[in-house]
Amino acid sequence: MEENRYSPQETEKKWQEIWKKKDFHNTDLSEKKRKKFYGLVMFPYPSGDKLHLGHWYNFGIADSAFRFQKMQGQNVFAPFGFDSFGLPAENFAIKTGVHPADTTEANIKVMERQIDEIGGMYDFDKEVVTSRPDYYKWTQWLFLQMYKNGLAYRKNEPANWCPECQTVLANEQVQGGKCDRCGSEVTRKMLNQWALKLSSYAEKLLDYEGLDWPEKTIKMQQNWIGKSHGAEIDFRLTDGDGILTAYTTRPDTIYSVTFVCIAPEHPLVDDLVKGTKYEKEVNEVRSKINKQTLIERTSEGGEDKIGCFTGRYVVNPVTKEEIPVYIANFVLMYGTGVVMACAHDQRDFEFAKKYNISLRFVISENGEKTDPKNFEGAYTGDGVLFDSGDFSGMNNREALPKMVSFMEGLGFGRATVNYKLRDWLLSRQRYWGAPIPIVYCDKCGEVPVEESSLPVELPRNVDFKPTGDGMSPLAKCSDFVNTKCPKCGGPAKREVDTMDTFVCSSWYYLRYPCSKMTDKPFDKDVLKKWMPVDLYIGGPEHACMHLIYARFVNRVLFDLGLIDHKEPFKKLIHQGMITKDGAKMSKSKGNTVSPDEFVAKYGSDVLRMYLMFMGPYSDGGDWSDKGIVGISRFQDRFFRVIADEKEVVDMNEMHRSLHKLIKKVSEDIESFHFNTAISALMEFVNLAMKNGLDRASKKVLVQLIAPLAPHLAEECFSLIGEEKSVFESVWPKFDKKLIVESKVKLGVQVNGKVRGEIEVDIDASKEDVLELARSLSNVQKYLVLGEVVKEIFVPGKVIGFVVKEK
RNA sequence: GCCUGGGUGGCGGAAUUGGUAGACGCGCAGGACUUAAAAUCCUGUUCCUUCACCGGAGUGCGGGUUCGAUUCCCGCCCUAGGCACCA
Numbered sequence: 001m002e003e004n005r006y007s008p009q010e011t012e013k014k015w016q017e018i019w020k021k022k023d024f025h026n027t028d029l030s031e032k033k034r035k036k037f038y039g040l041v042m043f044p045y046p047s048g049d050k051l052h053l054g055h056w057y058n059f060g061i062a063d064s065a066f067r068f069q070k071m072q073g074q075n076v077f078a079p080f081g082f083d084s085f086g087l088p089a090e091n092f093a094i095k096t097g098v099h100p101a102d103t104t105e106a107n108i109k110v111m112e113r114q115i116d117e118i119g120g121m122y123d124f125d126k127e128v129v130t131s132r133p134d135y136y137k138w139t140q141w142l143f144l145q146m147y148k149n150g151l152a153y154r155k156n157e158p159a160n161w162c163p164e165c166q167t168v169l170a171n172e173q174v175q176g177g178k179c180d181r182c183g184s185e186v187t188r189k190m191l192n193q194w195a196l197k198l199s200s201y202a203e204k205l206l207d208y209e210g211l212d213w214p215e216k217t218i219k220m221q222q223n224w225i226g227k228s229h230g231a232e233i234d235f236r237l238t239d240g241d242g243i244l245t246a247y248t249t250r251p252d253t254i255y256s257v258t259f260v261c262i263a264p265e266h267p268l269v270d271d272l273v274k275g276t277k278y279e280k281e282v283n284e285v286r287s288k289i290n291k292q293t294l295i296e297r298t299s300e301g302g303e304d305k306i307g308c309f310t311g312r313y314v315v316n317p318v319t320k321e322e323i324p325v326y327i328a329n330f331v332l333m334y335g336t337g338v339v340m341a342c343a344h345d346q347r348d349f350e351f352a353k354k355y356n357i358s359l360r361f362v363i364s365e366n367g368e369k370t371d372p373k374n375f376e377g378a379y380t381g382d383g384v385l386f387d388s389g390d391f392s393g394m395n396n397r398e399a400l401p402k403m404v405s406f407m408e409g410l411g412f413g414r415a416t417v418n419y420k421l422r423d424w425l426l427s428r429q430r431y432w433g434a435p436i437p438i439v440y441c442d443k444c445g446e447v448p449v450e451e452s453s454l455p456v457e458l459p460r461n462v463d464f465k466p467t468g469d470g471m472s473p474l475a476k477c478s479d480f481v482n483t484k485c486p487k488c489g490g491p492a493k494r495e496v497d498t499m500d501t502f503v504c505s506s507w508y509y510l511r512y513p514c515s516k517m518t519d520k521p522f523d524k525d526v527l528k529k530w531m532p533v534d535l536y537i538g539g540p541e542h543a544c545m546h547l548i549y550a551r552f553v554n555r556v557l558f559d560l561g562l563i564d565h566k567e568p569f570k571k572l573i574h575q576g577m578i579t580k581d582g583a584k585m586s587k588s589k590g591n592t593v594s595p596d597e598f599v600a601k602y603g604s605d606v607l608r609m610y611l612m613f614m615g616p617y618s619d620g621g622d623w624s625d626k627g628i629v630g631i632s633r634f635q636d637r638f639f640r641v642i643a644d645e646k647e648v649v650d651m652n653e654m655h656r657s658l659h660k661l662i663k664k665v666s667e668d669i670e671s672f673h674f675n676t677a678i679s680a681l682m683e684f685v686n687l688a689m690k691n692g693l694d695r696a697s698k699k700v701l702v703q704l705i706a707p708l709a710p711h712l713a714e715e716c717f718s719l720i721g722e723e724k725s726v727f728e729s730v731w732p733k734f735d736k737k738l739i740v741e742s743k744v745k746l747g748v749q750v751n752g753k754v755r756g757e758i759e760v761d762i763d764a765s766k767e768d769v770l771e772l773a774r775s776l777s778n779v780q781k782y783l784v785l786g787e788v789v790k791e792i793f794v795p796g797k798v799i800g801f802v803v804k805e806k
Numbered sequence: 807g808c809c810u811g812g813g814u815g816g817c818g819g820a821a822u823u824g825g826u827a828g829a830c831g832c833g834c835a836g837g838a839c840u841u842a843a844a845a846u847c848c849u850g851u852u853c854c855u856u857c858a859c860c861g862g863a864g865u866g867c868g869g870g871u872u873c874g875a876u877u878c879c880c881g882c883c884c885u886a887g888g889c890a891c892c893a
Contacts, residue, residue: 175888176889176890215810216809216810216811216887216888219809219810219888220809220810220887220888220889222809223808223809223810223888223889224888224889226889226892228892228893230893246893247892247893248893249892249893250893261893297891298890298891304891305891328891329891330891330893331891331892331893332891332892332893334892334893335892335893338893339892339893340893341893345893346891347891347893348893350891418892418893419892420889420892540887540888541887541888543888544888544889577887613818613819613830613831614818614819615818615819616819619811619812621818621819622818624817624818624832626817626818626832626833627817627818627831627832627833628832629831629832630830630831630832631831633831633846634830634831636845636846675818675819675820675830675831676819676820676829676830678830678831679819679820679829679830679831680829680830681830682830682831683829683830686830689847745826746825746826747825747826748826749825749826749873749874750873751873751874752825752872752873752874752875753874754826756826757826778860781860789873790873791873792825792873792874794825796825797825797826798825798826798874799825800825800873800874801873802873802874803873
């Protein structure tokens with residue numbers, strides 16, 4: 001007897017070649033017939049390592065989602081590119097001497113080939129590579145637009161400094177006080193830095209209207225942006241006319257304020273102590289604080305609270321008391337950089353105890369007077385005010401707005417909002433990045449490069465070893481540094497820092513549909529058609545980095561009238577992480593798992609489906625190959641169901657099941673529940689093994705599995721005589737009439753416990769159903785134990801009797 | 807400390823406007839085919855008790871609401887991720 005067997009290795013190669021030959025995945029961007037669908041996976045860094053299972057999970061499953069959309073009849077655009085500037089290539093270069101441009105281009109070639117092995121429908125024709133001049137030219141252009149509109153500026157400020165990577169980091173790139181690349185403890189370093197006014201977009205970035213994003217991601221961003229409502233309160237210095245303005249979210253505690261703290265890096269500190277006997281000590285403490293790493297400075301716990309008295313006093317505007325001003329390490333340049341300190345804040349409380357500053361309470365649970373002397377820590381709860389002038393006796397939360405208006409009336413306070421979000425420091429003292437297009441001229445000062453002379457090309461022959469003094473390697477390249485001033489033509493020097501790679505990735509989604517344009521970064525009309533990205537897939541670790549920067553840049557371009565859409569990514573999905581033995585896969589841990597052996601053994605469709613079958617897409621999971629053989633068996637059974645000729649036993653039942661399957665698979669793929677879509681397909685295939693399947697149903701079945709197992713589906717589709725690609729066919733629709741069940745099984749409960757089961761017509765009357773249920777002997781047994789006081793009938797679900805014992 | 811998720815068989819996981827918990831797959835056990843093996847197919851598989859039926863327990867722990875709770879409420883524990891001296 002002839003056996004039909006599926007051979008994934010040959011078949012997959014065959015279809016990959018056919019797709020390539022037909023240019024199947026090259027999207028016609030100008031097509032008008034179908035609706036557009038822009039699907040995007042966050043572009044990868046072109047690492048020299050081979051693709052691991054995480055990549056497959058990411059790119060393979062995203063591809064299934066895009067193929068599904070294609071079969072919905074949409075013109076799908078799923079481009080691919082590389083985020084190719086950055087430290088790994090540069091560090092590799094320092095170690096080996098191979099130029100980053102060479103390793104990067106070589107790695108890209110290797111990765112492209114590996115993506116093909118997944119069987120993805122990615123469009124490489126519109127590829128974007130951020131380290132190529134035809135791309136970073138426009139990254140520089142973007143910087144100039146920011147600059148011209150006052151959104152890019154230079155500031156001399158202590159910045160986050162990674163001593164290992166020898167570069168500045170943005171706030172977003174410091175994770176728990178450590179460099180998010182290399183894990184070194186971040187220190188502070190005074191540097192002249194380019195920054196983008198991200199903070200001025202805080203409020204706009206809080207608008208998520210129309211976005212289909214995971215709630216969790218929005219929460220994370222909101223948390224990062226950190227909007228708080230509070231008040232600014234002015235404290236007049238006792239000598240001179242100076243005013244220190246404090247920001248507080250607790251103006252209700254104003255009557256308890258017994259001292260004021262100012263951030264050590266606050267520009268007013270010098271004025272406060274200049275020429276006084278406190279100057280020396282303040283400067284000593286300041287430099288001590290400055291030397292602290294971010295972790296030391298910001299870790300909680302009273303021990304490491306340090307500060308010192310400035311010798312100056314201010315007046316508490318409501319109690320009129322003269323209170324001392326301190327510098328303190330726990331006060332950051334947030335809000336106004338000045339805080340009013342009191343016994344109702346734990347940090348202030350600890351600081352006061354350490355430096356013997358007097359404390360006083362004005363809130364207690366019931367309004368009875370309490371004294372901090374009898375307390376170990378601050379009272380931070382709500383309650384009733386006392387010793388608070390006219391506000392005594394009121395609930396503190398109710399009094400809060402009234403106290404603000406009271407202070408507003410007297411002119412020393414006002415309601416304000418604050419954000420934790422800071423500006424985006426983008427200078428990097430590294431070689432492998434896009435040069436910042438600015439020159440410095442002795443005569444004209446800081447001058448932007450003319451747009452017409454972009455790109456400012458990154459010179460190739462540079463000693464990229466770190467200079468050791470915190471300077472960019474480009475500083476040593478005199479051919480690069482020395483240039484002419486675009487304004488006066490005189491001698492000038494180029495900016496030698498390069499841009500944070502997150503600038504490159506903040507706008508790449510705009511470039512894909514316009515990647516062939518040489519005279520502009522993008523075209524407004526083309527983007528009007530293709531933006532926003534309909535489905536964006538990437539890891540949740542980018543919630544407070546790339547996803548904030550991209551929204552910011554997009555919004556700026558919108559405000560400048562250069563594009564027509566407010567938000568770049570309409571729907572966002574995060575893939576979960578694939579771990580090995582519970583740990584993140586990484587080369588250094590040596591726990592990466594290569595897909596190769598599984599592809600060789602079972603085929604790429606099987607690996608892809610197995611990854612999907614592990615669980616919900618956003619959960620990720622711990623890798624184990626234990627169950628992959630089950631998917632492989634399923635692939636074989638699927639093929640046999642299609643390939644074998646078998647008499648169909650129960651046509652009607654098969655059709656009903658098939659239509660239920662269409663509904664289930666459609667909904668599950670749409671909602672990224674690939675695991676249950678596959679289960680449903682398995683159930684159906686098992687049924688079809690038994691009952692056989694007619695040709696029309698086979699066609700539908702093949703269509704349903706196509707997004708999940710593209711090669712298998714193409715092979716089966718041609719096997720049953722279809723001439724076109726399955727991906728050119730239209731997704732099947734289910735017939736509502738066919739999925740309605742005529743009979744239904746009901747559980748019969750007595751006092752909530754299941755005692756039997758009956759099968760009835762779906763529209764059977766309550767009386768009939770109850771009658772039948774009562775007649776079950778095992779139900780009878782429990783009914784006779786007492787009196788039936790209640791009968792429950794939930795159509796299609798359950799029948800219940802409540803029996804009360806006699 | 808704060809903000810999110812999540813805890814279900816030996817394992818990955820299904821199922822929640824409250825209604826028969828454990829779909830599907832792995833593994834395991836038994837059987838068929840085979841000289842034998844592989845492959846394939848069939849049957850069983852939450853735990854306890856039982857030959858079997860019946861029965862009891864059961865969705866992290868402790869309470870509560872309900873005829874009925876994996877699902878809702880209160881209080882905990884564990885775990886993953888994010889934020890963290892933000893006044």
